[in-house]
Amino acid sequence: MAKRSDATRGRLSREAIIVSAVALADSEGLEAVTIRRLAQEHGVTPMAMYWHFNDKDSLLDGLAEHLIEAVKLPEPSDADWDAQLRDILLAFLTVIRPHPALAGLALRRILAAESGLLIAERVLGLLRQAGYAAGRAAEVGTFLICSIVTLANADPVGGPHRTGEDLEQVFRVKRARLESLPPSRFPNVIAAAPALVTCREADDFFDLNVELLVQGVRGLPRG
Numbered sequence: 001m002a003k004r005s006d007a008t009r010g011r012l013s014r015e016a017i018i019v020s021a022v023a024l025a026d027s028e029g030l031e032a033v034t035i036r037r038l039a040q041e042h043g044v045t046p047m048a049m050y051w052h053f054n055d056k057d058s059l060l061d062g063l064a065e066h067l068i069e070a071v072k073l074p075e076p077s078d079a080d081w082d083a084q085l086r087d088i089l090l091a092f093l094t095v096i097r098p099h100p101a102l103a104g105l106a107l108r109r110i111l112a113a114e115s116g117l118l119i120a121e122r123v124l125g126l127l128r129q130a131g132y133a134a135g136r137a138a139e140v141g142t143f144l145i146c147s148i149v150t151l152a153n154a155d156p157v158g159g160p161h162r163t164g165e166d167l168e169q170v171f172r173v174k175r176a177r178l179e180s181l182p183p184s185r186f187p188n189v190i191a192a193a194p195a196l197v198t199c200r201e202a203d204d205f206f207d208l209n210v211e212l213l214v215q216g217v218r219g220l221p222r223g
Contacts, residue, residue, distance in 0.1 A: 012042055014052040018066050021059065025101040035059065063102055064109040068116045070095045081126045086214045088122055089148055093206060096152040103152040110145060119145075131222035140217055151209050171197045 020041050021033050035056060039046045053059040072095075074087045096103040110116035123144065127137035178186075178193035189196070 012044055012048055012052070014062070016042070017049065017052055017059075018062055021063055022066065022099060022102065025063075026099055030101045030105075033059070033063075060105055061109055061112075064105040064107075065113045065115070067096055067099065067102060067106050068109055068113050068119070071115065071119060073118065073122060076122075081129045082214050082218050085123065085126045085144075085217070086210055088119065088126075089144060089210050089213065090207070092119065092145070093148050093152055093210065096149065097206065100153045103149045106149055107146065127217070130217070132220075133222075136222075140220065144213055144217070147213055148210075151206065 017038055020038055024037065024041070025033050033056075035049045035053070036046050038059075039049050042048075053062060071092050073091060074084070077084060079087075092106075096106055106116075111120060120141065123141045124134075124137050127140055128134065132140060174197040175193050178196060179190055181190055183190060
């Protein structure tokens with residue numbers, strides 16, 4: 001029996017489990033990610049999973065660290081603090097945006113994993129450079145990270161995951177509903193209908209939101 005267990009451990013790596021869990025969350029949502037389901041995906045018993053993860057919480061921590069470690073922080077430069085801050089936020093968003101079901105997990109380990117601490121250190125350092133006291137910098141930095149997670153997690157469609165023609169049909173139905181509103185009461189909603197139903201699918205939507213966050217930080221009183 002010991003030899004069989006060793007062989008199972010050799011075939012089933014921690015990284016392979018993480019990759020499978022990410023794919024499962026992307027396609028079916030985080031609730032589908034369970035020890036039992038992943039064991040089925042790999043053709044092993046649930047007990048084999050416990051060589052790598054003690055329980056679902058440790059699995060979720062592993063997924064969180066996987067996301068955070070993938071963030072490629074830009075090198076410090078002579079650019080203004082706000083430009084560097086924007087680049088860091090965009091780097092974070094770039095990694096978590098393709099995985100909306102997992103985005104919120106990043107908050108679990110941002111101050112626990114070394115890679116997360118490096119992000120926090122850079123963000124806080126730039127805010128201190130901008131003139132914020134340590135406590136205020138912590139509040140603003142927390143808000144920024146939470147805002148990026150919320151932005152990545154924003155679902156323009158709602159309900160089950162859709163792609164391709166199904167997604168286009170949802171957009172058409174939403175646009176038709178908005179454009180059928182009474183023009184006398186909702187002229188601006190009607191005029192903006194095409195962008196309202198598809199904006200979260202566009203790169204410039206995310207760039208604009210990050211810029212809004214940075215501009216807001218720039219305009220806050222220092223203290």
